[in-house]
Amino acid sequence: MDTLIVHYDEVGLKGGNRHRFEDQLMANLKRALRGTGYRGVRCSVGRITVDFKPPGLVSEAAARAARVFGVANVGAGLRVEPEIISIGDAALELMPVGSFTSFAVRARRARSSCQVDSREIERAVGGLIQERTGAPVDLSNPDATLHVELFSGSGIVYRDRRPGPGGLPVGTSGKLVALMSGGIDSPVAAWRMMRRGAEVELLHFHGRPYTDASSLTQALDLTRALSRYHLATTLHLVPLGAAQAEVVTHCPPRLRLLLYRRLMLRIATALSDERGARAVVTGDSLGQVASQTLENLATTDAAVPGRQVLRPLIGTGKLEIVREAEAIGTLQISNRRHQDCCVLFNPRSTSTHASAEQTEAVEIALDINALVGKALAGRESQVVEAMSPR
Numbered sequence: 515m516d517t518l519i520v521h522y523d524e525v526g527l528k529g530g531n532r533h534r535f536e537d538q539l540m541a542n543l544k545r546a547l548r549g550t551g552y553r554g555v556r557c558s559v560g561r562i563t564v565d566f567k568p569p570g571l572v573s574e575a576a577a578r579a580a581r582v583f584g585v586a587n588v589g590a591g592l593r594v595e596p597e598i599i600s601i602g603d604a605a606l607e608l609m610p611v612g613s614f615t616s617f618a619v620r621a622r623r624a625r626s627s628c629q630v631d632s633r634e635i636e637r638a639v640g641g642l643i644q645e646r647t648g649a650p651v652d653l654s655n656p657d658a659t660l661h662v663e664l665f666s667g668s669g670i671v672y673r674d675r676r677p678g679p680g681g682l683p684v685g686t687s688g689k690l691v692a693l694m695s696g697g698i699d700s701p702v703a704a705w706r707m708m709r710r711g712a713e714v715e716l717l718h719f720h721g722r723p724y725t726d727a728s729s730l731t732q733a734l735d736l737t738r739a740l741s742r743y744h745l746a747t748t749l750h751l752v753p754l755g756a757a758q759a760e761v762v763t764h765c766p767p768r769l770r771l772l773l774y775r776r777l778m779l780r781i782a783t784a785l786s787d788e789r790g791a792r793a794v795v796t797g798d799s800l801g802q803v804a805s806q807t808l809e810n811l812a813t814t815d816a817a818v819p820g821r822q823v824l825r826p827l828i829g830t831g832k833l834e835i836v837r838e839a840e841a842i843g844t845l846q847i848s849n850r851r852h853q854d855c856c857v858l859f860n861p862r863s864t865s866t867h868a869s870a871e872q873t874e875a876v877e878i879a880l881d882i883n884a885l886v887g888k889a890l891a892g893r894e895s896q897v898v899e900a901m902s903p904r
């Protein structure tokens with residue numbers, strides 16, 4: 515194989531902005547395919563093609579392209595002349611005897627210089643494959659599908675399509691800061707915003723020296739996993755333990771968790787301003803735990819008036835989130851044992867409906883600005899690349 519063909523869906527709907535989205539998608543593909551030996555990336559008539567100088571790592575490149583946001587599907591195949599003989603030769607090379615039980619040929623022709631129309635190509639190439647392999651045609655549920663696409667005076671023949679994640683290319687929707695614990699939900703929330711085209715920086719709070727380093731390893735591994743899609747991700751590690759100790763000393767136990775959350779949001783918005791991010795993201799899901807009732811979420815947000823807090827999982831149930839975490843490859847990491855800072859000095863019960871006034875009255879005992887400033891001053895940041903290919 516010497517060529518990849520990449521289709522996109524939402525990007526194609528962007529009207530006047532379409533070129534900006536296509537350019538970003540091509541730039542992201544080039545970054546994702548570094549080291550695979552690709553030669554040229556071109557966009558023509560609603561698809562992107564990537565050519566390789568043999569022996570390129572075309573299968574590896576297809577797997578990587580299938581994780582780039584904006585990509586609807588990817589095929590790996592051969593570039594051909596837009597005429598029956600060349601297409602037929604490629605088809606037989608890609609469909610050797612015994613490698614499938616039934617098949618279909620699907621041809622598409624866009625502004626092609628080819629004289630033959632799509633149906634004729636399907637019939638001719640299908641006949642040739644059937645004659646050589648003896649396999650039956652099955653148009654409704656084929657074991658293998660051979661695609662022929664002719665456009666811009668050239669053609670590509672490929673077998674089967676690998677689905678991509680869809681969405682929009684990272685870099686087309688501005689920047690966000692996502693609060694990421696070591697748990698299951700927040701990496702999925704960050705992933706969803708990445709898929710909407712946002713560049714997402716991750717923020718993890720740890721309880722050092724009151725907790726061990728397990729949540730740091732956890733955050734780092736989750737960031738690596740997300741970088742398989744987002745390519746290179748900035749991870750900020752911020753110490754919250756000292757601020758939590760202040761909360762424990764000065765405030766009632768039933769409000770602790772909420773006070774931690776309000777501190778987290780204040781720190782996150784301060785960091786957002788510094789990093790040029792427009793909003794923060796959390797992995798809250800309505801009613802999942804005590805801090806995620808409507809009242810408590812409103813009280814949490816009241817700590818950062820006028821700021822946008824995005825909660826992409828708000829209407830998603832746990833089972834669905836778990837399934838998504840498994841599909842994107844974060845579940846295994848999230849399931850590892852780790853010490854999260856939220857369990858630090860955790861009281862036996864948490865208020866499920868604390869008002870903003872109640873929490874503000876209690877916060878008078880704290881020097882909030884100093885706590886936020888100290889936490890941010892203790893921040894460690896790094897850019898985390900994807901796990902290198904095996």
Ligand code: ATP
Binds near residue numbers: 693695699718803856
């Ligand atoms: P998760 O599985 O994402 O940890 P959760 O259901 O356990 O979520 P909570 O512990 O109540 O929920 O946390 C709610 C949200 O607060 C998280 O989704 C995350 O966005 C943020 N958060 C919680 N703990 C941390 C942390 N240690 N660092 C950064 N953000 C955190």
Ligand code: MG
Binds near residue numbers: 695697
């Ligand atoms: Mg959690």
